[in-house]
Amino acid sequence: MSTQALLEFPSHNPATGEVLTSYPNANQADVDAAVARAHASKQAWQALGFKGRKKVLDKWTSLISERMGELADLVALETGKPHSDAALEISLAIGHLAWAAKHAEKYLAPVNRNPGLLMANMKARVERAPYGVVGVIGPWNYPVFTPMGSIAYSLAAGNTIVFKPSEYTPGVGVWLGATFAEVAPFPDIFHVVTGLSTTGVALTQSAVDKIAFTGSTRTAKKVAATAAERMIPVVLECGGKDPVIIDRDANVKKAAEYALWMAMSNAGQTCIGAERVYVHTAVADEFIREIGAMARELHPGVNKSYGPATMPSQLNVIQSHIDDAAAKGAKFLVGGTDSVHAPFVEPTIMLDVPEDSTAITEETFGPTLTINRVADMEEAVRLSNATRYGLGASVWSKRNGEKIASQLIAGMVSINSVIGFAGIATVPFGGVKDSGYGRIHGPEGLHEFTYLRSVVSERFAIPIAFTTFKRTKFADRMITGLTRLLHK
Numbered sequence: 001m002s003t004q005a006l007l008e009f010p011s012h013n014p015a016t017g018e019v020l021t022s023y024p025n026a027n028q029a030d031v032d033a034a035v036a037r038a039h040a041s042k043q044a045w046q047a048l049g050f051k052g053r054k055k056v057l058d059k060w061t062s063l064i065s066e067r068m069g070e071l072a073d074l075v076a077l078e079t080g081k082p083h084s085d086a087a088l089e090i091s092l093a094i095g096h097l098a099w100a101a102k103h104a105e106k107y108l109a110p111v112n113r114n115p116g117l118l119m120a121n122m123k124a125r126v127e128r129a130p131y132g133v134v135g136v137i138g139p140w141n142y143p144v145f146t147p148m149g150s151i152a153y154s155l156a157a158g159n160t161i162v163f164k165p166s167e168y169t170p171g172v173g174v175w176l177g178a179t180f181a182e183v184a185p186f187p188d189i190f191h192v193v194t195g196l197s198t199t200g201v202a203l204t205q206s207a208v209d210k211i212a213f214t215g216s217t218r219t220a221k222k223v224a225a226t227a228a229e230r231m232i233p234v235v236l237e238c239g240g241k242d243p244v245i246i247d248r249d250a251n252v253k254k255a256a257e258y259a260l261w262m263a264m265s266n267a268g269q270t271c272i273g274a275e276r277v278y279v280h281t282a283v284a285d286e287f288i289r290e291i292g293a294m295a296r297e298l299h300p301g302v303n304k305s306y307g308p309a310t311m312p313s314q315l316n317v318i319q320s321h322i323d324d325a326a327a328k329g330a331k332f333l334v335g336g337t338d339s340v341h342a343p344f345v346e347p348t349i350m351l352d353v354p355e356d357s358t359a360i361t362e363e364t365f366g367p368t369l370t371i372n373r374v375a376d377m378e379e380a381v382r383l384s385n386a387t388r389y390g391l392g393a394s395v396w397s398k399r400n401g402e403k404i405a406s407q408l409i410a411g412m413v414s415i416n417s418v419i420g421f422a423g424i425a426t427v428p429f430g431g432v433k434d435s436g437y438g439r440i441h442g443p444e445g446l447h448e449f450t451y452l453r454s455v456v457s458e459r460f461a462i463p464i465a466f467t468t469f470k471r472t473k474f475a476d477r478m479i480t481g482l483t484r485l486l487h488k
């Protein structure tokens, strides 16, 4: 039976394989109906204005904060991540929701522009108008934080939404929809449709005005291709192969501690997680000793250091990357080719990994890390940039952090810290190359969910009219003369 024909699908606890609940597998007709309802409610949502929408979003922020423990239970159950990690993720998402609600008016308000001397009798303004209905498609690894980057900013900008959560975390999506309904002044502002990948396809083929997609690069390309047929814009937040660069003057102990967390937390299932380390030879032994000792203290399990692979098929990818590196001559500092014990993966750190290994070239999305020594920071930058991805990066150096950061082809860089940009609501989040395009978060994240409308109007009539068939010879001479005067 095709997945489109299935009426329901089950969600699982990935740590035990236990079936939790079944959810509707929305088909094209279901999705089209949800999108039609979102279109019907968009004018009323826009009519509330920034202040009216802020009131609703503030109420939602408070409700999520109040029931955070309940949501964290659900996130932990569906993803397998430790409860405290789920709570951290939700806290960051709440921060973004509150920021978007508070700042939408400031960053989206109309701006007057100078009409120029030739058009001095006109006034000119640029408005930012919401698209209408935004289709949001989410992944499972941070099922609250990642879609909220699109949902919060898009709602604050005045769009209504149809959200398709990952098939691995449908309950989290339904919870978000249900709590929004509790504070909503009327229905269909934020609508959740559950389903398998076919539901995602249906959403891209529906009458939405924009797609905000977070997930793998492979799927993003399909989403972009479908959107291109309808000429609708997309924002694509995809995978990464983020490097950690450690210079000889770095605080090596701290770099090791933070790089380890960036690589292993959430079982390595973080788009902006550390996958590769390039460390200066002068401090490499110290770094390797430090990170190795700390990594041996980590243990996967339920509510342990980190949980299982949420998506069982990822275990094959992780195993194949480890095997490929081993076959090409990599050494193991921690773990080995036997690290994968489904559904968990032991921490695995590989040394001297050939640059053509899949552990270096492809997103592994597991608790693994490669460490390669470099002679200088030029080599570190060159190798860091030699990837098809360009999402985030972390740089460790007391003196050269800014210089190294400025040479990286990446959407986000954290200096002497890791992934700090994700929690700072004022900075945009997103990547380049195969990591996607467009931005969520910050003023740019609000801009992403609006289109520009230039509005000009006549302030006073002038005797010389240009935009008419009645234009005189005198007017023509005036235009030529003025242009020469202004631009000689």
Ligand code: NAD
Residues within 6 Å of the ligand: 137, 138, 139, 140, 141, 142, 146, 164, 165, 166, 167, 195, 196, 197, 198, 199, 200, 201, 202, 204, 214, 215, 216, 217, 218, 219, 220, 222, 223, 236, 237, 238, 239, 240, 270, 271, 272, 311, 363, 365, 391, 430, 435, 436
């Ligand atoms: P995925 O691409 O398999 O699925 C993402 C979503 O797309 C799911 O809801 C899925 O049902 C849907 N989908 C699948 N096929 C579709 C299609 N043809 N058309 C429309 N929708 C479709 O990704 P995933 O496994 O859920 O997530 C993991 C990936 O997400 C990793 O690559 C990770 O790096 C990336 N990610 C990126 C960010 C970021 O902000 N850059 C954040 C989190 C995760």
